[in-house]
Amino acid sequence: MNRSESLFEQAQKTIPGGVNSPVRAFKGVGGTPVFIDHADGAYLYDVDGKRYIDYVGSWGPMILGHNHPEIRAAVLAAVEKGLSYGAPTASEVEMAELVCEILPSVDQIRMVNSGTEATMSALRLARGFTQRDKFIKFEGCYHGHADCLLVKAGSGMLTFGEPTSPGVPADFAKHTLTADYNKLDSVKALFEANPDDIAAVILEPVAGNMNCIPPVPGFLEGLRALCDQYGALLIIDEVMTGFRVALDCAHGHYGVKPDLVCLGKVIGGGMPVGAFGGRADVMAHLAPNGPVYQAGTLSGNPVAMAAGKAQLKLLQRPGLHDELAAKTETLIKGFKAAADKHGVPMAINYVGGMFGFFFTDEAEVTTFEQVSKCNMDHFKAFFHGMLDEGVNLAPSAFEAGFLSMAHSDEDIAATIDAADRVLAKIAA
């Protein structure tokens, strides 16, 4: 038994399923999760001393690579001064100004501690602002684990085959209307059936919790128009895509203006952070100025602000996102070429620093329905084959992959070589 296996056995005695977040448990792919000792740049090192080229990046935040020296230095400097004050700091003001400067769609922003808090609070604000209860989300989109958002959610929920979690009262779920991603007609039908009751549409602008599904042309624009027509707010959940698809996020990349934006992951540089912001007239409804309550003991935490600001400043370097997108394209086209060479049917999607690959005969994957029909046996074999080769991919066919600026041409070439060997075995 190696150290990961013995730690996993030990962990299961005191931690449910041995993990603090379900997808880490490898339930979707089988086997024992790898326990990590440390990370640096593009690499993770496990407790048995094995190195992995990492395409999970802590599920998104590590866009500049693990343990980036400038981010680490900023964190250490903040730690020297104190860990939390529960009182305003100049650092929070700088963070808010930085985000408002980068994102023209954000007039004001409130920091929270996770993506879940960001979406939950944005939705409450949208409901308070519009004085309506219902909202529309998309099947396969994940927005964290608040009750009303755990309805037909993606990612871990899909991995475990539960469309909606037990423990979510039907009374809560009844206000959550679900539509089909990339199918504008399904949204239109919900608005037509509930013309005065829908507070908001919330979506991932590139769906990253049902693998990686970019919006088809016209989808985001169509949602914007429907929200305007029916007086609903458009909430773009950029927790995954924010500052990763482009510096001005996915909504900037696709040229669509949200009313509210949710952020997380990259904005915290690896510390627990989320945020939501947007139109000043909507944000004015938030406590203490307005009646919609939202709060947090550790919100705007000085250590997290230091990490997030350091990362965001580094991300402002002109050309960085083009370089990241080029790395992503090289990697995923390499996977596709290897799959074609060995006759393993595969489709790919990619945008900015996000990618997805699908074991399917379909030439193009744009819907949740297509994702759910992909070949899971091929995915599991590919995942484990790559892990053996020292490449860490997300242990679920319903998660997007992430590149970082720390991935060198050599890392990417080595990953494609590994994929070639693994796909050869799958084809055999």
Ligand code: PLP
């Ligand atoms: N929204 C999106 C799009 C996400 O991908 C996630 C997490 O993966 C969340 C919200 C929830 O964020 P957190 O896990 O920080 O609560």
